Amino acid sequence: MAEMIELAKTGRARCRSCRQSIAKGTLRFGEEQPSAFAEGMQWVWHHLTCAAKKKPVQVRSTLAAFGGEVAERAELETLLAEADRTATVFPHAERASTGRSKCLQCKEPIEKGTLRVATEREVEFGGMGRPGAGYLHPKCAGEYLEEEDLPAALRKNSRGLSDADVAELEQQLAG
Numbered sequence: 001m002a003e004m005i006e007l008a009k010t011g012r013a014r015c016r017s018c019r020q021s022i023a024k025g026t027l028r029f030g031e032e033q034p035s036a037f038a039e040g041m042q043w044v045w046h047h048l049t050c051a052a053k054k055k056p057v058q059v060r061s062t063l064a065a066f067g068g069e070v071a072e073r074a075e076l077e078t079l080l081a082e083a084d085r086t087a088t089v090f091p092h093a094e095r096a097s098t099g100r101s102k103c104l105q106c107k108e109p110i111e112k113g114t115l116r117v118a119t120e121r122e123v124e125f126g127g128m129g130r131p132g133a134g135y136l137h138p139k140c141a142g143e144y145l146e147e148e149d150l151p152a153a154l155r156k157n158s159r160g161l162s163d164a165d166v167a168e169l170e171q172q173l174a175g
Contacts, residue, residue: 105140
């Protein structure tokens with residue numbers, strides 16, 4: 001999918017994040033996606049600041065390629081930094097908040113409070129595929145993800161795990 005930053009040509013577009021109008025002449029972030037109404041692709045738009053909160057990785061790379069001037073760059077950099085601290089990065093490990101998830105590999109339930117590995121997958125929603133989280137038992141994660149250094153990636157991407165949790169996770173990954 002393509003992404004771009006441009007000046008809004010009219011004031012008719014609405015931000016897909018906050019649902020407010022994007023004023024003519026302001027910078028907006030666009031992403032191309034399959035059309036829900038016809039064959040082909042369509043552009044969806046976000047206020048630049050809204051996109052920085054929701055899609056920091058895409059905005060940062062598109063902003064680097066953008067040749068124009070960005071008036072609110074300092075605010076944008078602050079939003080991107082904050083989003084980096086709170087953004088979900090896959091794969092990561094966490095404690096299961098409920099007992100409703102099932103392992104993508106073995107199809108067994110993942111018990112509430114146990115460690116699980118979250119990975120990104122396509123979820124069918126309203127006839128369209130959207131990215132969403134899928135979960136794995138740590139012992140199943142290595143086979144399913146085929147990640148070169150899965151323990152290192154999980155240590156880097158997992159926030160909020162104690163040293164004891166990390167040790168338990170590494171033990172479960174090995175066994």
